[in-house]
Amino acid sequence: MSEEFAFAIFGVDGAARTGAISTSRGTIRTPAFMPVGTAATVKAMHPQAVKALGADIVLANTYHLMLRPGAERIAELGGLHRFMNWPGPILTDSGGFQVMSLAKLRKLDENGVTFQSHIDGSRHVLTPERSMQIQDLLGADIQMQFDECVKLPCTEAEARRAMELSLRWGERSKQAFARQPGRALFGIVQGGASESLRRESARALVEMEFDGYALGGLAVGEPQDVMLAMIDCTAPQLPSPKPRYLMGVGSPDDLIESVARGIDMFDCVMPTRAGRHGLAYTRAGKLNLRNARHAGDPAPVDANSPNEATRTYSRAYLHHLVKSGEILGMMLLTEINLAYYQELMAGMRAAIAAGCFDAFRAETKESWRGGMIAGEEF
Amino acid sequence: MSEEFAFAIFGVDGAARTGAISTSRGTIRTPAFMPVGTAATVKAMHPQAVKALGADIVLANTYHLMLRPGAERIAELGGLHRFMNWPGPILTDSGGFQVMSLAKLRKLDENGVTFQSHIDGSRHVLTPERSMQIQDLLGADIQMQFDECVKLPCTEAEARRAMELSLRWGERSKQAFARQPGRALFGIVQGGASESLRRESARALVEMEFDGYALGGLAVGEPQDVMLAMIDCTAPQLPSPKPRYLMGVGSPDDLIESVARGIDMFDCVMPTRAGRHGLAYTRAGKLNLRNARHAGDPAPVDANSPNEATRTYSRAYLHHLVKSGEILGMMLLTEINLAYYQELMAGMRAAIAAGCFDAFRAETKESWRGGMIAGEEF
Numbered sequence: 001m002s003e004e005f006a007f008a009i010f011g012v013d014g015a016a017r018t019g020a021i022s023t024s025r026g027t028i029r030t031p032a033f034m035p036v037g038t039a040a041t042v043k044a045m046h047p048q049a050v051k052a053l054g055a056d057i058v059l060a061n062t063y064h065l066m067l068r069p070g071a072e073r074i075a076e077l078g079g080l081h082r083f084m085n086w087p088g089p090i091l092t093d094s095g096g097f098q099v100m101s102l103a104k105l106r107k108l109d110e111n112g113v114t115f116q117s118h119i120d121g122s123r124h125v126l127t128p129e130r131s132m133q134i135q136d137l138l139g140a141d142i143q144m145q146f147d148e149c150v151k152l153p154c155t156e157a158e159a160r161r162a163m164e165l166s167l168r169w170g171e172r173s174k175q176a177f178a179r180q181p182g183r184a185l186f187g188i189v190q191g192g193a194s195e196s197l198r199r200e201s202a203r204a205l206v207e208m209e210f211d212g213y214a215l216g217g218l219a220v221g222e223p224q225d226v227m228l229a230m231i232d233c234t235a236p237q238l239p240s241p242k243p244r245y246l247m248g249v250g251s252p253d254d255l256i257e258s259v260a261r262g263i264d265m266f267d268c269v270m271p272t273r274a275g276r277h278g279l280a281y282t283r284a285g286k287l288n289l290r291n292a293r294h295a296g297d298p299a300p301v302d303a304n305s306p307n308e309a310t311r312t313y314s315r316a317y318l319h320h321l322v323k324s325g326e327i328l329g330m331m332l333l334t335e336i337n338l339a340y341y342q343e344l345m346a347g348m349r350a351a352i353a354a355g356c357f358d359a360f361r362a363e364t365k366e367s368w369r370g371g372m373i374a375g376e377e378f
Numbered sequence: 379m380s381e382e383f384a385f386a387i388f389g390v391d392g393a394a395r396t397g398a399i400s401t402s403r404g405t406i407r408t409p410a411f412m413p414v415g416t417a418a419t420v421k422a423m424h425p426q427a428v429k430a431l432g433a434d435i436v437l438a439n440t441y442h443l444m445l446r447p448g449a450e451r452i453a454e455l456g457g458l459h460r461f462m463n464w465p466g467p468i469l470t471d472s473g474g475f476q477v478m479s480l481a482k483l484r485k486l487d488e489n490g491v492t493f494q495s496h497i498d499g500s501r502h503v504l505t506p507e508r509s510m511q512i513q514d515l516l517g518a519d520i521q522m523q524f525d526e527c528v529k530l531p532c533t534e535a536e537a538r539r540a541m542e543l544s545l546r547w548g549e550r551s552k553q554a555f556a557r558q559p560g561r562a563l564f565g566i567v568q569g570g571a572s573e574s575l576r577r578e579s580a581r582a583l584v585e586m587e588f589d590g591y592a593l594g595g596l597a598v599g600e601p602q603d604v605m606l607a608m609i610d611c612t613a614p615q616l617p618s619p620k621p622r623y624l625m626g627v628g629s630p631d632d633l634i635e636s637v638a639r640g641i642d643m644f645d646c647v648m649p650t651r652a653g654r655h656g657l658a659y660t661r662a663g664k665l666n667l668r669n670a671r672h673a674g675d676p677a678p679v680d681a682n683s684p685n686e687a688t689r690t691y692s693r694a695y696l697h698h699l700v701k702s703g704e705i706l707g708m709m710l711l712t713e714i715n716l717a718y719y720q721e722l723m724a725g726m727r728a729a730i731a732a733g734c735f736d737a738f739r740a741e742t743k744e745s746w747r748g749g750m751i752a753g754e755e756f
Contacts (some may be wrong), residue, residue, distance in 0.1 A: 040698065044705040069673065069698045077676050077694050085690055295447065298455050301412040312463055316455050320418065320447045327654075327705060339723075 005141075005184040005211055007243045011353040015235065015262040018352040021243055023089045023141045024079070024182025028056040031259045031352075034091060034267040035338055037263065039064045040084040043272050044327070044334045047086045051305070052336065054342030057089040057142075059267040062134050063098035066124065067117045067192035067313050071137040079139035081130040091267070092140035093247070094131045094173070097149045097216070108148065110165070111231075128172035132185075142212070145173035146186045149217040152161075152226075161191030163201045163223065165189045166216075174208055183354040184211035186245060192217060193226050204344075211244040215263075221248045228257055235262040252281060252344055252368070256361050271337035276330040278322040281340045284370035287315070294319040304322045307339035382590055383519075383562040385621045385642075389731040393613065393640040396730040399621055401467045401519045402560025406434040408621065409637045409730075411723045412469060413716055417442045418452075418462040420538045421650050422705070422712045425464045430719030431685070431713065435467040435520075437645040440512050441476035444502065445495045449515040457517035460718060469645070470518035471625070472509045472551070472566075475527045475594070486526065488543070506550035514556040518591070523551035525566045527595040530604075537570030541579045546595075554584055562589035564623060570595060570699070571604050573611040580615035584710040590621040593641075597627045606635055613640040630722055630746070634739050637726050649715035654708040656700040659718045662748035665693070667711065672697040687715035 001016040007030075009019035035042045035050055037058045050058060060080060064315050067069060074083050081087055096113070099106060103115035103124075112127030128146040135143040147166040150158055177185040187210035191197030198215075205213060215234055218227045231246065236335050238244055245265035246258050255266055271281055278290040282302050287294070299317040305311050309332050321329030344364070351360035385408075387397035399406040413420045415426055415436045420428050430438060438458060443449060452461050456615040459465055474491070477484060480500075481493035490505030492584030503657040506524040524543040528536055548565050555563045565588035583591060593612055596605045609624065615623055623643035624636050633644055649659060656668040660680050665672070684691050689709050699707030722742070729738035 039704060040695070041704050041706040044709070046706070046709070068702060069694070073674060073694070076674065077692060083692070083695055085695075174418075218577045296451060296454065314455060314461070316447070316451070317418070317461050317463075320461075324417050324446060326417060326419050327708060328419040328424070330705060331422070331709070332423070 003182050005182050007212070007241060009241070013355050013356070013357040014260065015353045016259050016357045017262060017264060017347070018349045019264070023184070026056060026088045027140055028089055028265075029349060030264040031255075031345055031348050032265050033048050033255065033341050034059045034265065036061075036267055036269045036272060037084065037086070038269075039068070040080060042338075044276060044330045045272075047084060049174055049335060050086075050338065051088065052337045054243075054346060057085055057091060058090070059093065060084075060094035060138065060140070061090045062092050062096060062131060062138070063102065063126075063309070065138060066095065066134050067119055067122075071134040075137040075139070081139060089141040090138075091142040092135045092138055092144065094144040094146040096131070096147045097248070099126055100106035100149055110168075112146070128169045129176040132173055132176035132178065141182065142184045142186060143177065144214065145185065145187050145210070147168040147190060147216055149190065150192055151219070152193055152217070152220050152222045154192050156192070156194055156197070159190075159194055159197055163190040163192070163197050167201065168203050170205060171208060172209075174210070180276060180306070186210055186212040186214050186243075187214040188214045188247070190217050191230075193222060193230065195229065198230050198234045199237055200202065202234050206229045206237065206239060210242070212245060213238045214245040214247050216247050218246065219254070219268075224254065224257070227254070228261065231258055231261040231263065253365070255341075255344060256348065256364060259352075260361060271341045272334050275337045278329070278333065279337075280318075280333055281337045281365050282310070283340065283343075285368035288321070288350075289315060289318045289322050291319075301336055305339065306343065307336065310336045310339055379739050381560050383560050385590070385619060387619070388565045389733070391730045391733050392638065394637050394726070394730045394735045395640060395642060397453040401562070403468075403519055404434060404466045406467055406643075407727060408642040409633075409723055409726050410434060410643050411633065411719050412437045412509055412643065414439075414645055415462065415464070416647075416648060417446070418458060420716075422654060422708045423650075423716070425462060427713060428464075428716065429466065431717045432724060433716070434580070435469060435562075436464055437469045437471065437515065438462075438518070439476060440470050440473035440509060440516070441480065441504075443516060444473065444504075444512050445497055445500075450589075453515040453517070459517060464552050467488070468516075469517040470513045470522065470526040471518055471522040472510070472522040473504050473512070474525045474688045475506055475626070477692040478527055488546075490524070506547045507554040510554035510556065512552055519560065519563060519586040520553065520562045522566050523548040523563065523588070525568060528570055529569065530571055530595070530598050530600045532570050534570070534572055534575070537568075537572055537575055541568040541570070541575050544583050545579065548583060548585060552588070564588055564590040564592050565623075565624070566592045567612050567721045569608075571600060571608065575606065576608050576612045576613055580612050584615065584617060588620070590623060591616045592622065592623040592625050594625050596624065597632070597646075602632065604634070606639065609636055609639040609641060630719070630745070633722060634726065634742060637730075638735065638739060649719045652714035653715045656707070656711065657715075658696075658711055659715045660688070661718065661721075661745050663746035667693060667696045667700050667707075668698075668708070679714055683717065684721065685714065688717055
């Protein structure tokens with residue numbers, strides 16, 4: 001644990017950047033997609049397979065792990081990396097977002113949030129100090145400040161109140177952060193759908209000097225153009241030498257458009273959750289394997305994919321597994337989706353380095369037209 | 379598909395034998411445990427992983443596949459091996475057992491069984507001829523005669539009626555079997571819990587000359603000593619140079635006791651089903667990972683196992699995954715169980731070849747005492 005946390009940018013193409021984040025547990029190539037390992041597992045995937053598909057880092061959820069099995073329990077067992085058999089870097093969120101979306105009987109005040117577990121109704125308190133303590137117990141390499149994330153749409157007054165509270169919580173998180181060599185703490189820009197609030201939040205966080213900066217409270221139901229406008233007004237406020245992380249995003253199109261605007265890191269349940277529900281993300285767009293048109297189709301999901309499962313199993317077999325509720329269907333489609341997401345990130349990294357990101361973006365979007373047929377919805 | 383089906387016995391120790399069955403798709407080391415791939419997938423396992431654990435052959439269920447996706451559909455797609463990405467040998471059952479246990483509104487007569495699908499209520503007819511046609515469409519390497527399997531306990535008259543019907547269906551199955559080089563058809567000994575009926579069934583089947591002989595209608599709720607008694611009276615009736623297959627069995631103890639009595643092949647859902655429900659089979663006996671005593675235990679399931687998952691993941695992590703309903707818990711415990719089953723078979727094969735099967739049997743049973751603690755039930 002001696003290596004310092006650092007971010008090196010190797011290439012820039014427009015606002016897009018490619019580089020590498022160094023941590024004591026390994027290097028993260030950027031732009032990076034982080035598979036979500038909510039409860040200390042990327043659902044339906046062996047950790048070795050997640051790595052083999054190209055992931056350099058996974059995300060785990062503070063809220064879920066504090067409730068089950070508990071942060072102290074994981075610390076006693078040697079930390080989250082050993083617990084889930086993932087020796088590479090791990091990012092943990094602060095728990096704030098999921099307290100708001102999952103917990104029961106929430107009571108929020110200046111100090112933090114009191115809530116009941118959605119699992120067993122037990123009572124818990126999450127504050128900036130406790131969130132940082134949990135992330136320290138887990139041993140996360142990249143830790144997030146505690147914040148309040150409002151649902152969109154919301155009033156400007158509500159967005160301001162939550163943004164200002166998040167700034168005060170950001171300061172308390174920074175004080176409470178158990179700094180160690182190779183570990184980082186990121187601040188989170190809030191401000192709802194307001195450009196001025198987002199700029200104000202970003203400037204205040206930059207003054208506090210975090211190791212990286214995240215955009216929170218986006219991809220919570222607003223149209224894509226609103227999300228992109230928030231990136232457009234925020235990214236220029238952030239110091240270029242620090243990583244920028246767009247939380248909870250997104251679709252392949254969201255990823256390309258956000259990288260074009262200077263984002264370096266992403267996490268999203270989309271590829272894993274969609275895989276468990278029969279949807280494949282491919283170079284030719286989305287495929288809904290539940291659809292009866294695949295029942296007799298001997299073609300694989302993508303005969304030219306670098307991923308073996310994507311090349312090997314027929315659409316007919318995947319359709320059969322999905323219709324039969326077979327676990328292997330979830331395993332294969334999760335793998336196929338994570339493989340495509342990582343292939344897309346690798347493509348973006350190479351295109352930025354080669355100075356042809358715009359051409360890559362146009363070609364990739366064109367290629368997605370071949371997937372689901374007209375009128376077919378997921 | 380030119381190699382002939384054959385069985386070579388390399389070593390004998392008491393009634394136990396070890397050898398190899400040759401098929402056009404590969405060799406099956408015996409005694410063999412066949413993982414169950416009900417719906418064209420060994421649940422929660424990649425086929426490559428099933429192979430890597432030591433399985434030479436898997437079983438698939440005619441009843442399930444005829445209903446979904448349909449035998450003709452699989453044939454159009456190039457057969458079951460290609461469909462499920464398992465290039466090795468496959469054994470299919472006749473569908474008879476599961477028609478009796480799963481289907482609705484069954485009507486049995488001399489011709490066969492008319493029934494409704496448990497999936498969608500659709501009406502189907504299964505006869506010896508249709509069962510063999512389905513197994514041919516699937517392309518199974520080892521096919522089973524159509525039979526009627528009665529529930530135990532039952533009257534002697536009922537056992538006799540079903541046994542005699544199964545003999546007539548065995549003859550019709552033999553006539554309908556689409557023989558190809560490297561493919562085999564097995565007859566099935568029935569007769570309930572009656573030694574005399576079992577002997578009568580075995581002698582009649584041997585006269586018909588099948589490629590191998592199975593014991594059916596056992597492990598259907600009767601005590602282990604009844605099952606072993608049926609093996610004891612049946613095995614001596616069967617020709618030594620032909621493989622003997624005990625259908626649907628069993629626990630590790632059932633496997634050892636049956637091999638001691640001359641059985642060569644087994645299939646059972648026990649290791650896969652138990653794995654999906656939190657139970658591990660290990661060299662030290664069974665472990666119920668749901669039990670709270672494992673919640674803080676950093677020890678792996680077996681630190682000395684040749685299987686990496688068994689050696690690597692802590693009992694605490696597996697407990698967490700099982701309690702959280704995580705798919706990875708099912709994946710890892712299924713693998714751990716299949717690994718132990720294959721390790722047990724490999725141990726028996728080596729012990730028979732070395733002429734020390736009795737010592738192996740005694741040592742293995744002694745080792746099982748270390749697992750679940752007193753009063754802990756699964």
